[in-house]
Amino acid sequence: MKDRNYYLAKAEENMPKIIYSELKPEASQEVFKKGDSILLDLGNHYVGHFSFRLDAAEYFICAPVKMKIRFAEDSREVDDDFSSYDGDLPSSWLQEETVILDHHMTVDMPRRYACRYIKITVEATEVKVKLSDFKFLASTSADMDSLKAADIKDEELRKIDEIAINTLKNCMQTLFEDGPKRDRRLWIGDLRLEALANYCTFDNREIVKRCLHLIAAGECNELGFLPSYIFETPEFHTGWAHLSDYALLYVVTLCDYYKNTKDIDTVNDLLDLCKSQLKSFRNILDENLIVVKQKGWFVFIDWCKGLKSLTALQGVYLYTLEKFTELLESIGDSEKEAYEKHLDDVRKASRKHLFDEEKGVFVNATDEYQKSVHSQVWMILGGVIEGKEAEKALKTMLKDAEAKQPFTPYMRHYIVEAMLKIGLKDEAFSYIKEIWGGMIKLGADTFYEVYVPGDPDFSPYRDRMINSLCHAWSCTPTYFIRNEL
């Protein structure tokens, strides 16, 4: 394996070019007295920096001008009462600044925001002031000029494709961010899905290569798993979650990358690291080849309270092994057969130990008996069941009110993938229309971090205001629409 400096140098070499566009939102008002406010509408969701001009509208600015400036991803957020925020994440993610300006000036706000709306309230001033020259310098590494054309007949899917691409675009900065409002980190789970959506749209290979190397530069945990995320600002730093499913999906990301690019150099750079991830996972299987729960937050699968994740995690392992075996085959790696044999053994063990033959669904073995959509989806994707048996297991769970249901668009991606794998194409695209189309009905300009039909206030952080409304892991409908329709 290469060392961290090598990976970081490779990441730096593949820094994508940032493309800026200057938006000039129109203002309904120019002169402001104490208490006045204005709402600027960028017309769409963007990520970037805001600037404006402050002048006296009468006399001279003789006392500081205090303003609140709120950046809102949607219209609902414009009027949210931030002071009532009581979620689990710090309120500092709420995009509102209090600025005090001593005199007339051009104000270049230093922080970056994700928003469609900008609300400015003049909280204190002595003289009437003039606010003008509003500019939002939007940034992205997604080049709209290189967007692949797609002839999508279905109007609803065409719109979903458009919003998905907008979501991806706003998450594509100097790396694949999970969400430009909140976290702004490179998470493996998001990376895998963004990369997939990217190949069939902007096809920016540089950013994928950069992200693969950034994660590679991170420190593994005591189990040997890669960090699930890294920070790049103000300098590289390893994140402190090492989710085992994300470590596996890192391997999948490299497999996808090779399939789409045939870039053997990058595979050679990262292959040993991927093998080490699979070896680390193998180490946490029991004598029956079933994964054993580890301490802490070691598996994600989905934001879903009380979800027992081990069966799904077993499926992620199988899914990864299959993709990796394909990669080894295509590059002619000598270990291919050993992996293939292991994949077969684990598949058989999974069926034997995790499938409830009587009920026809997968349950959790080494943690606790629990019915969930998640287990079926990942066992289908892991190739343990297929055909009618798989269809029955999935459909039964999707209809079972007692079974754990998916919460994130991230998990829903894998539901769609599972449906398509077992030939349920109509169901898959109906599901896309129901879920992602549902967000559009709520007015989404970008797809949300969390969306639960009928429960628009759901938040894994206990307060909707902190949810990210432009979230990378929700961008994959474009992948399905462009590849599977």
Next chain:
Amino acid sequence: MKDRNYYLAKAEENMPKIIYSELKPEASQEVFKKGDSILLDLGNHYVGHFSFRLDAAEYFICAPVKMKIRFAEDSREVDDDFSSYDGDLPSSWLQEETVILDHHMTVDMPRRYACRYIKITVEATEVKVKLSDFKFLASTSADMDSLKAADIKDEELRKIDEIAINTLKNCMQTLFEDGPKRDRRLWIGDLRLEALANYCTFDNREIVKRCLHLIAAGECNELGFLPSYIFETPEFHTGWAHLSDYALLYVVTLCDYYKNTKDIDTVNDLLDLCKSQLKSFRNILDENLIVVKQKGWFVFIDWCKGLKSLTALQGVYLYTLEKFTELLESIGDSEKEAYEKHLDDVRKASRKHLFDEEKGVFVNATDEYQKSVHSQVWMILGGVIEGKEAEKALKTMLKDAEAKQPFTPYMRHYIVEAMLKIGLKDEAFSYIKEIWGGMIKLGADTFYEVYVPGDPDFSPYRDRMINSLCHAWSCTPTYFIRNEL
């Protein structure tokens, strides 16, 4: 008269050198979680810029850190509830910032503050953070190394002298500010007193010369009066008050300047302008040579609700005429005798029309009958009454509960000056101990904008929180102690 560009060039030539000193307040705490706060004590009142270092105390700063940073001139202000502020001036003068920082960094706060205490509250963070390297870069154009020595035996007066000098020092920046917390402007009334205190302490002639030229560059109003203040930041701008007493005191400031410096070039630059101020004032006298009220806020004298100011204003005119006549004499100006004659005429008219012979006090003639300390003080300083008659008029009013009493240390300066003029030296220094010593008893590190014994909450702006606790016009005890003791 010279033109504005000439005056501005002269002002620029005489820009005083700013002296910086770096203070490193000690912190009682280094690691902060959400809700924690720290109080830094600079040990004295200073004016300048604050910086500190933000780091993660664990892991890495993975969510923005939101902080409130309050700069308090005294300990009471540290815990004031700013949200309850309801005064007449904009709340933006209250020195508290809300900052949101995305990652570890050295934070150089861009605005300038006047404070002794700095309270930092961590309002939101995900990880524990470390705050360190607190630095306050204090600035002043007062060079403590050039401070004239003074052998003051009386311990109380020695302390008053020290606090007065500290007040002056913190108001001395690139010009004589009225108060470094609020306004931060060059006001003529403050300038005159700061210049007086400066000659016997730092003796920085450059800054006086600069200030005289800055005011000269301002636009006069339709009556011909100079602006009472100007702004220098972000560029020169004329203020929009043209108080007639301040226009007169501008003339006095030049007279004091010549007396202390013998700088004839500056006098030659500004003499015609001063003559024009006196001519403008002469134009608002009636046929009896008594000043007539003009529209708007055309006279200050003191912050004292309902004060009828015309008799005092008449006194300011006489006081100015006398100083100006002395100046003309010392420079050999041919108009000296005409001014002397006019001074004599106005003095006689003032006695005739404004003095209540029966009661032995001055009242207001052309506005309204009103008893006030202010009228006596300025008529004494204007030389209309003297000796026992003056003593009786002043003492009567100071004891009369129905008479308007002074509110500002600015007005109190002229009370002391009047006392000393009529030989009441003991009373003058007792008065200094009562008023300025009274502020020290409240814990003052610098003298306040407003101080009313027994009413520490008095504010001309209806809310104490907005008062300035380091205010130039309160710095003159050092002048009296060093010149008149």
